[in-house]
Amino acid sequence: xxxxxxxxxxxxxxxxxxxxxxxxxxxxxxxxxxxxxxxxxxxxxxxxxxxxxxxxxxxxxxxxxxxxxxxxxxxxxxxxxxxxxxxxxxxxxxxxxxxxxxxxxxxxxxxxxxxxxxxxxxxxxxxxxxxxxxxxxxxxxxxxxxxxxxxxxxxxxxxxxxxxxxxxxxxxxxxxxxxxxxxxxxxxxxxxxxxxxxxxxxxxxxxxxxxxxxxxxxxxxxxxxxxxxxxxx
Numbered sequence: 007x008x009x010x011x012x013x014x015x016x017x018x019x020x021x022x023x024x025x026x027x028x029x030x031x032x033x034x035x036x037x038x039x040x041x042x043x044x045x046x047x048x049x050x051x052x053x054x055x056x057x058x059x060x061x062x063x064x065x066x067x068x069x070x071x072x073x074x075x076x077x078x079x080x081x082x083x084x085x086x087x088x089x090x091x092x093x094x095x096x097x098x099x100x101x102x103x104x105x106x107x108x109x110x111x112x113x114x115x116x117x118x119x120x121x122x123x124x125x126x127x128x129x130x131x132x133x134x135x136x137x138x139x140x141x142x143x144x145x146x147x148x149x150x151x152x153x154x155x156x157x158x159x160x161x162x163x164x165x166x167x168x169x170x171x172x173x174x175x176x177x178x179x180x181x182x183x184x185x186x187x188x189x190x191x192x193x194x195x196x197x198x199x200x201x202x203x204x205x206x207x208x209x210x211x212x213x214x215x216x217x218x219x220x221x222x223x224x225x226x227x228x229x230x231x232x233x234x235x236x237x238x239x
């Protein structure tokens with residue numbers, strides 16, 4: 007038989023825990039209502055701003071992508087292997103990429119446009135401008151390895167054009183450091199040529215041999231073998 011618990015007057019006087027907590031919460035909210043409202047408003051504004059910014063970024067990406075395709079088409083027409091464009095045509099192609107670089111610098115198309123700008127300046131023998139474009143890409147762009155390899159290659163050729171073989175060497179060595187999986191035999195060939203220009207024949211010979219080992223079917227092999235034979239004497 008169950009014995010009913012007797013509720014004493016003392017227990018009746020004790021406040022109910024749920025009611026007590028609710029009253030405390032109500033008082034807290036009532037006292038800090040203004041601050042809570044401001045904090046909520048700030049959170050809503052932050053979330054809204056974030057989504058609006060993402061929408062704006064996507065819009066800019068789409069616009070840049072369309073402009074990039076037009077600029078690329080113009081570039082491909084003047085850099086065709088079947089015909090060499092005139093300086094005026096290259097300048098017009100360059101304008102398309104410069105518009106992207108200036109107006110859409112945060113987009114992926116704007117960043118890649120720096121590589122094409124460097125290539126156009128390199129073709130025109132404007133080595134300082136080419137160097138600026140390639141260095142700007144390396145500074146601003148992400149960690150896309152293949153594009154970075156293209157930038158270092160262009161940078162190396164630009165410094166070669168200026169006969170600054172030490173800086174050219176560093177650029178080509180960076181290709182070797184980053185691109186082992188790509189087997190860029192050409193980088194070893196360019197490194198060898200830089201060393202040879204600098205009078206460092208042993209280092210040149212080592213890289214010529216590496217090129218021959220990696221690129222066994224290259225059309226350059228015959229001339230490189232002769233070069234190796236001369237350096238070994």
